[in-house]
Amino acid sequence: MGQIGQGLERALRTRPIPSSTGARLRFLLATHRGSTRKVATVLGVSQRTVQRWVTKRPGARRPPGPTQVRAIEEAVLARWQPRVRARRRAQAEAEGFVFHTRARFGFTAPAGSSDDPRVRWITQDLPGEVARELFAARDAGAGEQQQTVILARALGHAYFREWGRRAHGLHIAFSDVEFADFSIG
Numbered sequence: 001m002g003q004i005g006q007g008l009e010r011a012l013r014t015r016p017i018p019s020s021t022g023a024r025l026r027f028l029l030a031t032h033r034g035s036t037r038k039v040a041t042v043l044g045v046s047q048r049t050v051q052r053w054v055t056k057r058p059g060a061r062r063p064p065g066p067t068q069v070r071a072i073e074e075a076v077l078a079r080w081q082p083r084v085r086a087r088r089r090a091q092a093e094a095e096g097f098v099f100h101t102r103a104r105f106g107f108t109a110p111a112g113s114s115d116d117p118r119v120r121w122i123t124q125d126l127p128g129e130v131a132r133e134l135f136a137a138r139d140a141g142a143g144e145q146q147q148t149v150i151l152a153r154a155l156g157h158a159y160f161r162e163w164g165r166r167a168h169g170l171h172i173a174f175s176d177v178e179f180a181d182f183s184i185g
Contacts, residue, residue, distance in 0.1 A: 002144030003180045004151065008134065009077070011097065011182035012085040017076055021069055024076045025054055031079055043071050088184050092131040098183040099126050099151065106173035107160075117173060122159055130154040148174055 001009070018024045025039070032038040036050040043050070045068065052062040064072060099122070106117030133150050152174035157163065160172060 002147075003177045004134075004144055004147045005138065007180040007182050008138065011092070011184050012088050013081055014084050014088075015081065017073075017080050021064060021072060022054075024072050025050075027076055028072070028079070029054065042075050043068065045071075089131075089135060092182075092184045093128045093135065095185065096125060096127045097131055099124050099155070100179075100181040100183065101151075102178040103174055103180075104176040105155075106175075107171065117175070119176070119178075122155065124155060124159045126154050126158055148177065151180075 018027050028039045028042065029036070032042070036054070037047045040047040040050045049062075049068075052060060053064055055061050102119065102121050104117045105120050105122075130150065134147060137146050137150060152172045155174065156172035161168070
């Protein structure tokens with residue numbers, strides 16, 4: 001997941017996900033009412049493996065491997081604050097959001113303009129239509145490049161062309177995203 005995808009995920013959460021693997025396993029156990037069998041099914045491992053990960057007996061405890069740690073993280077991300085995420089997504093789609101970024105911007109414009117790409121800090125309010133388009137692209141499995149195109153088009157219209165009041169025909173080149181953050185509500 002790239003900078004834009006990570007920024008969208010951070011914006012949808014109100015609390016950080018558990019940071020340690022043990023805390024993530026406890027969360028998964030809590031969401032499945034303590035059933036190691038259901039957690040094992042979700043993670044694609046045996047029930048005994050999950051029991052070894054969470055046991056309190058010092059000699060019997062085994063830490064999960066790197067592949068399992070990633071599976072645990074993905075399972076937690078998929079189940080973390082589902083109602084909050086749905087509410088914040090609906091709010092962003094209805095009211096819009098504020099986009100904060102530091103990235104390289106360049107232009108393709110008529111002769112006589114400065115079109116050299118340079119790094120800029122930009123904070124811009126964007127409408128709900130952009131949020132709907134971003135979330136639809138993300139849900140369809142779009143990559144970072146397609147999300148960058150959506151944001152470049154929106155920033156070109158809102159920030160550089162001032163909602164269509166100036167710089168007609170200016171096309172934005174948006175690349176080298178150092179960070180992308182979204183503020184909802």
